[in-house]
Amino acid sequence: PRILSDFEKKTFRPATPEEVQQVGEEIAGDVMSALRSEGKVLSLQLAAQRGWFMARQEPSPPREYWEEMRASEIHINRVIAEYWLSRLEENSIPPFPTQSIPLGLVQFAPHYAMVYLSWEPVAEWYDVLQKILPQHHLVACGYMHHSSRYIPTDELLDEAGYETKRCSPYYRNGPGSFLPGLNEAVEKSLRSMQAAIESQTLQ
DSSP: OGGGEETTTTEEOOOOHHHHHHHHHHHHHHHHHHHHSOOOOOOOOOEEEEEEEEEEBOOOOOHHHHHHHHTOSSHHHHHHHHHHHHHTSTTSOOOOSEEEEEEEEEEEETTEEEEEESSEEOTTHHHHHHHHSTTSEEEEEOOOSOOOSEEOOGGGGGGOSIIIIITGGGSTTOSSOBOSOHHHHHHHHHHHHHHHHHHHHHO
16 A cells, blocks of 8 residues: 555565554545446447557576575575576567557447556556547556566656566566567557457447
C-alpha cells in the first residue's frame, strides 16, 4: 500500500496492524461508495477481439556474469545463475529476444470497453490505453491468460527499479529487460482489434 512508501528513500517500510486495518477500511469504503452510486445503464452491444503484442528484450548478460552470481552467498541468486547458465549451454533453448504478450479488447456497448493484458502490467498503462482509445470509457485489467513478470510502459524503462530491471532474471521469459517500443506495439495491436470490432458491429 502507498501509505507504506518512503518516497525520499525510495523504499517501503513494514506495516503495523493498525495500518493493515486502515487500508482494509479504505478499500471497503471505496467498494461501498461504488455500490451506492447510480451508475449508468448500457444498451449492450457485445463484441471482442483477442490478440498480442511483441515486446523486444535486451540480450542476456554473458556467461561470466552468471558464473559470478553462482558464487553468491544468497541462495536465490545461485538458483537463478544455475538456470540461466543451463539456458546458455549448447543444444539448450537460449534466452528469447522477444516475447509475445496476450492482449484483448472487449466492447460492452459503443464507447464502453475493457482492455486486458496478460502478465502483470503496471498501473501507468491505464493512461497509455486511454490515449490510444480516447473516445472510450475504459476498464483495464491484467493477469489475464497467464501471469509472469511485470510489463512497464516505455516511460518507466529509464527509471530502472525492480519492475523494469531487477525482476527480469527471476522469470523464465527473461533475463533481459524490455526495450523501448512497448507503447507503440500495444497501440498497433489495439487499433487493429478496435477496427475489427467496428467492422463486426456495423454488419
